[in-house]
Amino acid sequence: MKIFDRKKELNAFSLEERRKDRTIGLVPTMGALHSGHISLVKKALSENDFVIVSIFVNPTQFDKKDDLEKYPRTFQKDVSLLKEVSENIVVFAPTVDEIYAGNLKSESYEFDGLDKVMEGEFRTGHFDGVGTIVELLLRTAEPNKAYFGEKDFQQLQIIRKMAETKDLPYTIVGCAIEREPHGLAMSSRNERLSKETREQASFIHKTLQTAKAKIGTKSVKDITDWVTSEFEKQPLFDLEYFEIADENTLTPALKIQDNQKYRAFIAVYADGVRLIDNLRLN
Known part of the structure; x- marks a missing residue:
């Protein structure tokens, strides 16, 4: 490898590989790889001759220093996997200095408002x-296709917008969410949960499924109010936002x-x- x-x-x-007419898939990650990442890699392998997996914890997308410091880093385990x-x-697997060359700041982008709601409302500067x-x-790896999970669906749409506005000649591929057996969406952050919380976190996905079942019989406001009230009954979880939005x-x-x-x-x-x-609701 x-x-x-x-x-x-x-x-x-x-x-050099492109000159040989070999196709390249790119799977950007921040490491701490799990089955969700591997599903992206396998999809990329099924559609390309080889795959580049980036492992880089990007400091400019963290709005909280504590979250950046606690983000799991398991490079040797990732490579073995x-x-x-x-x-x-x-x-x-570049260093921060290699990526930012001593100038640790983000570029400024215009995402046509995709960055102003939900995650953008709560995480200042995250999407830049x-x-x-x-x-x-993308510009370094020059892939034919790049693969991103739909768990970060807002991020996926923003990356598509960025590629469009920058006229980047790479296909952005969205891949279905991989879930743990109890329904929790797979994430590197899940490793920081206690065993009890991780098991009880199936409540999040179950709530989304019930909200979906209410579409057509309840208004958006009624569904939102119901979700809020359900989380108020759950001492393990603190709801930051629930939003029904145009895809x-x-x-x-x-x-x-x-x-x-x-x-x-x-x-x-x-x-x-x-x-x-x-x-997805409909």
Whole structure:
């Protein structure tokens, strides 16, 4: 398995492979790999000759220093896990200095309002940080396709918008959410939950499923009020937001229209860990 830590070396490698007419998939990660990441890697492998997996904890997308410091870092374990999947994987693991060259700040992007709701409302500067690192990874790896999980659906839509506005010639592929047996959306942050909380966190997905079942019989306000009241009964969880929004524009819905697609989005704190999830409603 090849491991690169320099942008120029990875770019030269990718360009040489492209000259050989080999297709490249990119799976950007922050490490602490789990089955959700591996599902992205396997999908990328099924559609490309080889896959670049980046492992980089990006400081500019964290709005809280404490969250950045506590983010799990398990590089050797990650590499071992990837080796078990395929020999056709290349790892890109740069340092912060290599990425930002001593200028640790984000670029400023125009996301047409996709960044102003939900996560953007609660995490200042987060999506500029995401856009900065993803654009850099795309331009460095020069993949045919890049793969992102739908757990971070707002992030996925923002990356699509960034690629469109920057006229980047890479296909952005969204992949279905992978869940733990009890329904919790897979995330590296789940490792920070207590055993009890992790098991009880199935409540989050179950609440989304029940909210979906209410579509067509209850108003958006009634569903939102019901979700809020359900979380008020749960001492383990602190609801940050629940939103029903248009899937394409992420505009909060006032009522459900038959000719539009909607998702329910949720953010919850548990054991001091911030968990997000979403579910398509129609």
